[in-house]
Amino acid sequence: MEKKQVIILGSGPAGLTAAIYAKRAELDVLVLEKNTMSGGQVLNTYEVDNYPGLPGINGFDMGMKFREHADRLGVPFLSDEITEIERTKDGYVLRGNQGEYEGRALIVATGATHRHLGLEREEELTGRGVSYCATCDGAFFRGRDVAVIGGGDVAVEDAIFLARLCRKVYVVHRRDELRAAKSLQARLLSMENVEMVWNSVAKELTGDDLVDGLIVADTKTKETRRLEVDGVFVAVGILPNSSLALELADHDEGGYLRAGEDGVTSAPGLFVAGDVRTKPLRQIVTAVSDGANCITSVERYLER
Secondary structure (H helix, E strand, O other), X not given: OEEEEEEEEOOOHHHHHHHHHHHHOOOOEEEEEOOOOOOHHHHHOOOEOOOOOOOOEOXXXXXXXXXHHHHHOOOOEEEOOEEEEEEEOOEEEEEEOXXXXXXXXXXXXXXXXXXXXXXXXXXXXXXXXXXXXXXXXXXXXXXXXXXXXXXXXXXHHHHHHHHOOOOEEEEEOOOOOOOOOHHHHHHHHOOOOEEEEOOEXXXXXXXXXXXXXXXXXXXXXXXXXXXOOOEEEEOOOEEEOOHHHOOOOOEOOOOOEOOOOOOEOXXXXXXXXXXXXXXXXXXXXXXXXXXXXXXXXXXXHHOO
């Protein structure tokens, strides 16, 4: 069994930053990653334009830069799919398909997964017109026509944000009324360049290498319509990858692990960083911040 001072579960921006800070703090650290390639969701981002100092970098290159930094410091990585986490008197034991690992402290940085629509070409066109983050990618569609799919707070907030940048915003919702807060609805419906597409669901994405349209179907008449858009923003929910830790620490009703910016959870020695944490903004820059803060908290914990 591998025994370490701190184990980091996940190798996205939060986990990689925590690893870098842990190594600089001379902690005995191990990063466990499910996939063979580090970087997390950022690897699937076509272009990142809001990370300070690296405007226009593509997501794959950014993920590789984070990993290269960790490698230069000698951070050890192991690829294994963890299936169980047990709290013990000495810390936490993680059991995976390849072995068992024990750490006095554990940082959960497993991220979150955007709910997808399940359309045939959705994966292929992600980062090429299909996006799950308006604040990340909205600026690329300035002065163009886009569609937002969803009817909750996030979808409406995304549509309001995009309406300030884009020529026209279609909001596609399967019902005839929104689920978002009334104040958000009022702001959205007052915007002249927003068109509501009620009682409609997305059926097909069109375009060769880039999105050039979205076909929607009326849920009542079954009639279809093609929206000529360059961007499709999907806002139908996010699923935190928190299942392994739900019985160990407090979490909200959505499954996000409760912690402040220090990453401290309700369970001693268990810390959380990145998109899996309760937080108002999920961006690469906030994930990086979480990773750094967690190591400061881990150091305090280990000194007890």
